[in-house]
Amino acid sequence: MSRLTHIGPQGEAHMVDVSEKSATRRVAIAQGAVVMAPETLRLAIAGDAKKGDVFGVARVAGIMAAKKTHELIPLCHPLALSKVGVEITPDDSLPGLRVAAEASLVGKTGVEMEALTAVAVACLTIYDMLKAADRGMRIEGVELVEKRGGKSGEWRRGKNDDG
Amino acid sequence: MSRLTHIGPQGEAHMVDVSEKSATRRVAIAQGAVVMAPETLRLAIAGDAKKGDVFGVARVAGIMAAKKTHELIPLCHPLALSKVGVEITPDDSLPGLRVAAEASLVGKTGVEMEALTAVAVACLTIYDMLKAADRGMRIEGVELVEKRGGKSGEWRRGKNDDG
Amino acid sequence: MSRLTHIGPQGEAHMVDVSEKSATRRVAIAQGAVVMAPETLRLAIAGDAKKGDVFGVARVAGIMAAKKTHELIPLCHPLALSKVGVEITPDDSLPGLRVAAEASLVGKTGVEMEALTAVAVACLTIYDMLKAADRGMRIEGVELVEKRGGKSGEWRRGKNDDG
Amino acid sequence: MSRLTHIGPQGEAHMVDVSEKSATRRVAIAQGAVVMAPETLRLAIAGDAKKGDVFGVARVAGIMAAKKTHELIPLCHPLALSKVGVEITPDDSLPGLRVAAEASLVGKTGVEMEALTAVAVACLTIYDMLKAADRGMRIEGVELVEKRGGKSGEWRRGKNDDG
Amino acid sequence: MSRLTHIGPQGEAHMVDVSEKSATRRVAIAQGAVVMAPETLRLAIAGDAKKGDVFGVARVAGIMAAKKTHELIPLCHPLALSKVGVEITPDDSLPGLRVAAEASLVGKTGVEMEALTAVAVACLTIYDMLKAADRGMRIEGVELVEKRGGKSGEWRRGKNDDG
Amino acid sequence: MSRLTHIGPQGEAHMVDVSEKSATRRVAIAQGAVVMAPETLRLAIAGDAKKGDVFGVARVAGIMAAKKTHELIPLCHPLALSKVGVEITPDDSLPGLRVAAEASLVGKTGVEMEALTAVAVACLTIYDMLKAADRGMRIEGVELVEKRGGKSGEWRRGKNDDG
Numbered sequence: 001m002s003r004l005t006h007i008g009p010q011g012e013a014h015m016v017d018v019s020e021k022s023a024t025r026r027v028a029i030a031q032g033a034v035v036m037a038p039e040t041l042r043l044a045i046a047g048d049a050k051k052g053d054v055f056g057v058a059r060v061a062g063i064m065a066a067k068k069t070h071e072l073i074p075l076c077h078p079l080a081l082s083k084v085g086v087e088i089t090p091d092d093s094l095p096g097l098r099v100a101a102e103a104s105l106v107g108k109t110g111v112e113m114e115a116l117t118a119v120a121v122a123c124l125t126i127y128d129m130l131k132a133a134d135r136g137m138r139i140e141g142v143e144l145v146e147k148r149g150g151k152s153g154e155w156r157r158g159k160n161d162d163g
Numbered sequence: 164m165s166r167l168t169h170i171g172p173q174g175e176a177h178m179v180d181v182s183e184k185s186a187t188r189r190v191a192i193a194q195g196a197v198v199m200a201p202e203t204l205r206l207a208i209a210g211d212a213k214k215g216d217v218f219g220v221a222r223v224a225g226i227m228a229a230k231k232t233h234e235l236i237p238l239c240h241p242l243a244l245s246k247v248g249v250e251i252t253p254d255d256s257l258p259g260l261r262v263a264a265e266a267s268l269v270g271k272t273g274v275e276m277e278a279l280t281a282v283a284v285a286c287l288t289i290y291d292m293l294k295a296a297d298r299g300m301r302i303e304g305v306e307l308v309e310k311r312g313g314k315s316g317e318w319r320r321g322k323n324d325d326g
Numbered sequence: 327m328s329r330l331t332h333i334g335p336q337g338e339a340h341m342v343d344v345s346e347k348s349a350t351r352r353v354a355i356a357q358g359a360v361v362m363a364p365e366t367l368r369l370a371i372a373g374d375a376k377k378g379d380v381f382g383v384a385r386v387a388g389i390m391a392a393k394k395t396h397e398l399i400p401l402c403h404p405l406a407l408s409k410v411g412v413e414i415t416p417d418d419s420l421p422g423l424r425v426a427a428e429a430s431l432v433g434k435t436g437v438e439m440e441a442l443t444a445v446a447v448a449c450l451t452i453y454d455m456l457k458a459a460d461r462g463m464r465i466e467g468v469e470l471v472e473k474r475g476g477k478s479g480e481w482r483r484g485k486n487d488d489g
Numbered sequence: 490m491s492r493l494t495h496i497g498p499q500g501e502a503h504m505v506d507v508s509e510k511s512a513t514r515r516v517a518i519a520q521g522a523v524v525m526a527p528e529t530l531r532l533a534i535a536g537d538a539k540k541g542d543v544f545g546v547a548r549v550a551g552i553m554a555a556k557k558t559h560e561l562i563p564l565c566h567p568l569a570l571s572k573v574g575v576e577i578t579p580d581d582s583l584p585g586l587r588v589a590a591e592a593s594l595v596g597k598t599g600v601e602m603e604a605l606t607a608v609a610v611a612c613l614t615i616y617d618m619l620k621a622a623d624r625g626m627r628i629e630g631v632e633l634v635e636k637r638g639g640k641s642g643e644w645r646r647g648k649n650d651d652g
Numbered sequence: 653m654s655r656l657t658h659i660g661p662q663g664e665a666h667m668v669d670v671s672e673k674s675a676t677r678r679v680a681i682a683q684g685a686v687v688m689a690p691e692t693l694r695l696a697i698a699g700d701a702k703k704g705d706v707f708g709v710a711r712v713a714g715i716m717a718a719k720k721t722h723e724l725i726p727l728c729h730p731l732a733l734s735k736v737g738v739e740i741t742p743d744d745s746l747p748g749l750r751v752a753a754e755a756s757l758v759g760k761t762g763v764e765m766e767a768l769t770a771v772a773v774a775c776l777t778i779y780d781m782l783k784a785a786d787r788g789m790r791i792e793g794v795e796l797v798e799k800r801g802g803k804s805g806e807w808r809r810g811k812n813d814d815g
Numbered sequence: 816m817s818r819l820t821h822i823g824p825q826g827e828a829h830m831v832d833v834s835e836k837s838a839t840r841r842v843a844i845a846q847g848a849v850v851m852a853p854e855t856l857r858l859a860i861a862g863d864a865k866k867g868d869v870f871g872v873a874r875v876a877g878i879m880a881a882k883k884t885h886e887l888i889p890l891c892h893p894l895a896l897s898k899v900g901v902e903i904t905p906d907d908s909l910p911g912l913r914v915a916a917e918a919s920l921v922g923k924t925g926v927e928m929e930a931l932t933a934v935a936v937a938c939l940t941i942y943d944m945l946k947a948a949d950r951g952m953r954i955e956g957v958e959l960v961e962k963r964g965g966k967s968g969e970w971r972r973g974k975n976d977d978g
Contacts, residue, residue, distance in 0.1 A: 012216060012707075012708075012711060012739070013216045013219075013220050013292075013708070013711060013712060013715070014711075014715065014735075014736070014737040014738070015715055015733070015735050015736045015737065016735070017734060017735035017756065018734045018735070019677055019734035019735060019756055019757060019758050025345055032302070053175060053176045053545065055338075056176075056338075056339070056542065056545040056546070056549075057176050057237050057238065057545070057549055059338060059339060059340075060237065060339060060400045060545075060546055060549045060550075061235065061236060061237050061549075063339070063340065063341055063400060063401065064235075064397070064400050064553075065235055067396055067397065067404055068231075068234075068235070068397070070719055071231075071716070071719065071720070072224065072227075072228055072231070072235075072284050072287070072288075073224060073284070073287055073288050073291045074220050074223065074224050074288065074712045074715060074716050075220065075291060075292065075715065076291060077732070077733060077734065078404075078719055078730075078731070078732055078733060079404070079732070080403070080404055080405070080406060080433075080732060081341070081403060081404060082343060082344045082345035082403065082434065083340075083341050083342070083343035083344070083345060084340070084341045085340040085341065086340070087338070104343065104345055105345060106345050107732075108734065112294060112298070113287065113290070113291050113294075116287055116290060116302075117287055120283045120284075120286075120287055120302070120305075121235050121236070121283075123283075123305075124235070124236055124276065124279055124280055124283055125235075125236050125237065127276070127279060128236045128238060128239060128276050129176075129238065131275060131276075135275070135307055135310070135318050136306075136307075136320065137306070138304055138305065138306040139195070139279075139283070139302070139304075139305035139306070140303055140304065140305075141301055141302075141303065142283075142286075142301065142302035142303075142305075143299075143300070143301040143302070144298055144299075147298070155298050157299065175544075175545075175548060175576070176545070176548060176549060176552070177548075177552065177572075177573070177574040177575070178552055178570070178572050178573045178574065179572070180571060180572035180593065181571045181572070182514055182571035182572060182593055182594060182595050188834055216708065218827075219705065219708040219709070219712075219827075219828070220708070220712055222827060222828060222829075223708075223709055223712045223713075223828060223889045224712075226828070226829065226830055226889060226890065227716075227886070227889050230885055230886065230893055231886070233556055234553070234556065234557070237549045237552060237553050238552065240569070240570060240571065241556055241567075241568070241569055241570060241893075242569070242893070243569060243892070243893055243894070243895060243922075244830070244892065244893060245832060245833045245834035245892065245923065246829075246830050246831070246832035246833070246834060247829070247830045248829040248830065249829070250827070267832065267834055268834060269834050270569075271571065338542060339542045339545075339546050339618075351671055358628070379501060379502045379871065381664075382502075382664075382665070382868065382871040382872070382875075383502050383563050383564065383871070383875055385664060385665060385666075386563065386665060386726045386871075386872055386875045386876075387561065387562060387563050387875075389665070389666065389667055389726060389727065390561075390723070390726050390879075391561055393722055393723065393730055394557075394560075394561070394723070397557075398550065398553075398554055398557070398561075398610050398613070398614075399550060399610070399613055399614050399617045400546050400549065400550050400614065401546065401617060401618065402617060404730075405730070406729070406730055406731070406732060406759075407667070407729060407730060408669060408670045408671035408729065408760065409666075409667050409668070409669035409670070409671060410666070410667045411666040411667065412666070413664070430669065430671055431671060432671050438620060438624070439613065439616070439617050439620075442613055442616060442628075443613055446609045446610075446612075446613055446628070446631075447561050447562070447609075449609075449631075450561070450562055450602065450605055450606055450609055451561075451562050451563065453602070453605060454562045454564060454565060454602050455502075455564065457601060457602075461601070461633055461636070461644050462632075462633075462646065463632070464630055464631065464632040465521070465605075465609070465628070465630075465631035465632070466629055466630065466631075467627055467628075467629065468609075468612075468627065468628035468629075468631075469625070469626070469627040469628070470624055470625075473624070481624050483625065501870075501871075501874060501902070502871070502874060502875060502878070503874075503878065503898075503899070503900040503901070504878055504896070504898050504899045504900070505898070506897060506898035506919065507897045507898070508840055508897035508898060508919055508920060508921050559882055560879070560882065560883070563875045563878060563879050564878065566895070566896065566897065567882055567893075567894070567895055567896060568895070569895060596895075597897065664868060665868045665871075665872050665944075684954070705827060705828045708828075709828050709889050709890065712889065713887065713888060713889050716887075717887055720883075720886075720887070723883070724876065724879075724880055724883070724887075724936050724939070724940075725876060725936070725939055725940050725943045726872050726875065726876050726940065727872065727943060727944065728943060764946065764950070765939065765942070765943050765946075768939055768942060768954075769939055772935045772936075772938075772939055772954070772957075773887050773888070773935075775935075775957075776887070776888055776928065776931055776932055776935055777887075777888050777889065779928070779931060780888045780890060780891060780928050781828075781890065783927065783928075787927070787959055787962070787970050788958075788959075788972065789958070790956055790957065790958040791847070791931075791935070791954075791956075791957035791958070792955055792956065792957075793953055793954075793955065794935075794938075794953065794954035794955075794957075795951075795952070795953040795954070796950055796951075799950070807950050809951065
């Protein structure tokens with residue numbers, strides 16, 4: 001018996017049937033980071049100090065991408081997201097920018113992919129806006145931090161429950 | 164004078180004007196990885212041996228996402244991509260799956276974002292297809308490997324040219 | 327305390343969390359107009375008399391755009407619209423074409439933006455189909471006429487309730 | 490002979506064939522405004538002073554919408570835009586926010602619809618972000634200011650050339 | 653009284669209002685086929701034997717297209733699909749490939765168009781992947797096989813009930 | 816050596832590299848039909864006589880779908896289409912509606928898929944608009960009629976050249 005719920009009996013891909021699942025409140029939080037040269041980080045922060053655009057554009061891009069998750073990830077269900085938020089924080093210890101996203105809805109499927117997609121696209125947008133200064137930036141550690149709701153209940157990174 | 168070509172004179176975001184740039188052949192190669200538990204990797208490979216779906220679906224998702232780059236990244240130009248390819252390779256040393264993507268076109272702007280977007284979305288798709296088994300997976304090292312063409316010429320990771 | 331519900335505590339943009347709102351029937355009606363030269367209006371009406379295309383194409387464009395509202399307006403929620411209708415009426419007193427749209431759903435958020443987007447895109451389509459004859463046309467008075475449903479209840483233009 | 494180039498011989502709608510047109514540099518500038526209560530304008534400006542989000546989000550929305558013009562306006566050609574810029578300026582005399590957009594490319598068709606779509610969607614986004622405070626706002630005067638390039642050459646509002 | 657529910661009182665197109673309909677479980681199954689030369693079918697099957705790509709890519713394309721139905725068919729409602737599956741089977745008697753799709757949701761509208769769109773786009777994708785070998789292929793017999801749920805209840809091809 | 820140009824050396828799917836191809840004028844014509852009960856056809860024609868909507872909406876849907884071909888068909892290149900036209904003709908001998916589409920561009924790849932996609936989506940739209948009266952309709956004979964341009968030159972149905 002396969003544990004891969006997206007794979008059918010003969011191995012072919014399909015969208016999992018969620019019509020019998022109950023609609024509960026579900027939340028997912030994901031994070032990631034763009035690691036860059038120290039002077040690129042200074043540039044991003046200075047740009048932000050002036051007009052906030054690197055941070056602001058990446059935040060909007062992440063939110064809009066969460067709404068496109070089902071268009072990007074072939075077997076994701078279309079969802080009526082009730083909230084998406086994206087936070088971007090400079091971190092000298094990387095050096096770089098940390099990105100966190102939270103998605104939630106009342107529905108039949110989890111929103112992990114929506115939170116992860118928001119993080120990934122916010123990171124790609126940061127790369128795009130700073131790449132003229134630094135093509136060597138890397139996107140690192142895009143991962144789920146926490147999920148709540150649904151049959152599998154709560155999952156938190158570090159507790160390693162596969163809920 | 165700002166080095167951030169997406170930021171206008173007062174700091175506001177805009178699409179860079181490329182109408183005076185010449186149309187040359189441009190290529191970009193990007194890479195990344197999904198790090199997972201050893202048994203998740205075995206599951207992915209076994210699924211692939213049967214029908215190839217984790218690998219196949221993620222490859223298609225990456226290719227289709229490259230064509231959506233300008234819809235996802237706010238200040239990217241719409242491009243007439245002439246090629247996108249995505250490769251996914253298991254790597255026991257991670258353990259996990261390595262993803263590489265190549266994009267090319269004859270045009271006025273580079274295709275770095277298209278290659279990076281293909282990698283990021285293929286990684287997200289791998290996560291989606293395996294997450295029932297392992298929510299702790301991480302997307303790591305999404306980065307540009309090489310670019311060719313355009314005024315700035317060739318850039319390769321390790322040579323640190325900011326072309 | 328901010329009255330701008332799309333702005334977070336530090337001023338950053340986010341989608342408002344609507345998961346605790348109740349799902350009620352919501353309706354919004356919006357209107358607008360394309361003002362044009364008298365002969366352009368005659369041309370539009372004559373074209374309509376023959377095959378109805380200026381009117382028909384703009385109506386379809388408005389309906390389809392309402393379904394894309396959450397892709398266009400960064401902080402709008404994706405909605406399961408239950409109805410969209412668009413009406414286009416010639417008005418010699420402008421002279422030009424008046425556009426009205428009604429959107430409704432049973433859901434947690436209002437549909438003002440969907441009705442307004444339908445009107446705006448129907449107006450843009452009218453401009454597009456007639457611009458070979460008249461580049462000087464103007465889109466005027468795109469506004470909400472009425473909304474019903476939700477916690478804030480009914481709002482009607484002229485009563486100036488900010489519901 | 491019809492002057493409506495989008496209407497075929499029997500009146501049915503079609504995309505005009507532009508394959509024989511020459512690729513020249515084309516520019517279009519459009520404008521519009523959101524008229525609001527004086528206190529709403531103060532709110533928008535104060536929000537901008539803190540983090541720039543109303544202005545920043547609307548600017549990004551306008552730029553992204555310009556890239557979607559051919560998806561919204563049924564008979565518009567898909568275009569390889571080389572630039573889109575959006576400016577938003579408070580104007581106490583309205584009172585409200587003025588929006589201007591410039592689009593350009595080297596190609597076979599004009600970019601009037603792209604500039605107008607950027608303005609319209611930036612205005613809709615401003616409405617969305619401020620509507621909790623003021624549902625009575627109106628979008629006014631969305632119009633072409635200027636176009637350059639192509640067979641019909643230059644057109645400027647006020648000169649009334651229908652090029 | 654018109655039986656065409658998409659046509660309004662004066663004949664203009666609109667999305668049917670479904671807000672008063674009850675949300676029930678609805679299922680639709682559709683089918684179709686791509687008829688091709690015998691050697692093209694052998695090529696497709698051999699390609700599948702090696703890596704499964706013609707079959708795999710067409711299956712993914714069909715699933716993703718079902719999610720885009722409301723973007724493609726102007727008067728279709730946006731739906732929260734709970735399942736889409738696509739099956740592709742070689743048939744020497746055509747000769748060619750048979751495609752079947754099932755869509756389901758708990759909602760207010762039927763999912764016939766989603767199942768038919770999945771079939772049509774899977775067939776187009778098969779054509780695309782094999783057209784270098786055989787431009788003469790034909791897509792045949794795209795039709796509804798069965799629907800369940802909703803006020804009209806069950807419909808099955810052959811019973812000719814117009815439910 | 817594979818004749819399947821979308822399949823790579825190990826069988827994996829990829830977009831064919833067209834960057835070395837020359838940009839020539841390319842045209843493709845495709846056709847298809849929706850077969851229906853005689854009374855459904857009368858209904859469609861009568862609806863058209865009044866306001867033209869079944870025909871008009873399906874025509875617009877076909878044109879807009881052609882522009883979305885590369886989003887629907889995973890390995891299709893994004894194209895700068897220079898023309899799309901869709902014709903719908905009643906045919907009592909089916910009985911039903913015949914659909915024909917022509918697509919053209921000056922570019923590096925053929926436009927067969929764009930013409931076929933326009934036909935398929937126009938047929939699906941006809942089905943959608945008439946399905947309340949007749950769920951038994953069938954889409955038949957979606958096929959390429961003719962292509963011109965490109966290295967393979969002209970292909971016409973009946974001459975069976977595999978260009």
